Amino acid sequence: xxxxxxxxxxxxxxxxxxxxxxxxxxxxxxxxxxxxxxxxxxxxxxxxxxxxxxxxxxxxxxxxxxxxxxxxxxxxxxxxxxxxxxxxxxxxxxxxxxxxxxxxxxxxxxxxx
Amino acid sequence: xxxxxxxxxxxxxxxxxxxxxxxxxxxxxxxxxxxxxxxxxxxxxxxxxxxxxxxxxxxxxxxxxxxxxxxxxxxxxxxxxxxxxxxxxxxxxxxxxxxxxxxxxxxxxxxxx
Numbered sequence: 001x002x003x004x005x006x007x008x009x010x011x012x013x014x015x016x017x018x019x020x021x022x023x024x025x026x027x028x029x030x031x032x033x034x035x036x037x038x039x040x041x042x043x044x045x046x047x048x049x050x051x052x053x054x055x056x057x058x059x060x061x062x063x064x065x066x067x068x069x070x071x072x073x074x075x076x077x078x079x080x081x082x083x084x085x086x087x088x089x090x091x092x093x094x095x096x097x098x099x100x101x102x103x104x105x106x107x108x109x110x111x112x113x
Numbered sequence: 114x115x116x117x118x119x120x121x122x123x124x125x126x127x128x129x130x131x132x133x134x135x136x137x138x139x140x141x142x143x144x145x146x147x148x149x150x151x152x153x154x155x156x157x158x159x160x161x162x163x164x165x166x167x168x169x170x171x172x173x174x175x176x177x178x179x180x181x182x183x184x185x186x187x188x189x190x191x192x193x194x195x196x197x198x199x200x201x202x203x204x205x206x207x208x209x210x211x212x213x214x215x216x217x218x219x220x221x222x223x224x225x226x
Contacts, residue, residue, distance in 0.1 A: 042218040099145045099164035104156035
């Protein structure tokens with residue numbers, strides 16, 4: 001089954017404790033991206049990657065890091081989480097064709113206390 | 114800058130009513146346009162798309178037409194069901210420059226029997 005898998009689904013952590021949210025896709029997509037969803041703001045892009053070892057900032061990259069060492073994986077790293085990073089996070093993948101739709105993971109609800 | 118504007122919700126309808134959710138966009142060039150739907154506790158999934166002017170996307174009774182002259186992509190359905198209750202997001206993918214997927218803020222639809 002074609003899918004994007006994120007883990008964990010839920011995470012509560014404390015300010016400053018490094019964490020990683022994993023994302024993996026099995027569709028051989030070149031393009032992967034991370035979004036955060038906040039009430040009244042819709043989805044905002046954090047980082048995206050057009051292929052292995054190629055990443056670029058989205059609209060809200062501050063406080064986040066990503067890496068793309070393998071085509072299927074695109075982890076999101078919060079080196080020192082803060083409460084304003086409490087949000088619902090989605091990973092997505094798609095083909096590089098700009099008419100292609102994105103496939104989304106189930107989401108990770110992160111709470112930073 | 115590039116952006117998507119969609120009508121505020123919630124939209125509350127009775128079953129079998131006609132649905133319109135307005136979406137307008139600002140972007141250079143000819144972006145691809147998408148409607149995604151998010152059911153409670155789930156990730157986003159593609160509802161329909163259109164990749165060039167005057168294209169009509171359709172799926173599950175929903176339709177939207179890419180109108181370049183009015184920079185719009187309004188979502189319509191002739192007869193909604195309770196199972197259509199969800200949050201609907203309009204989005205665009207730029208066809209030049211940074212490969213970004215830009216979302217509107219989402220519109221919650223509630224359908225009552």
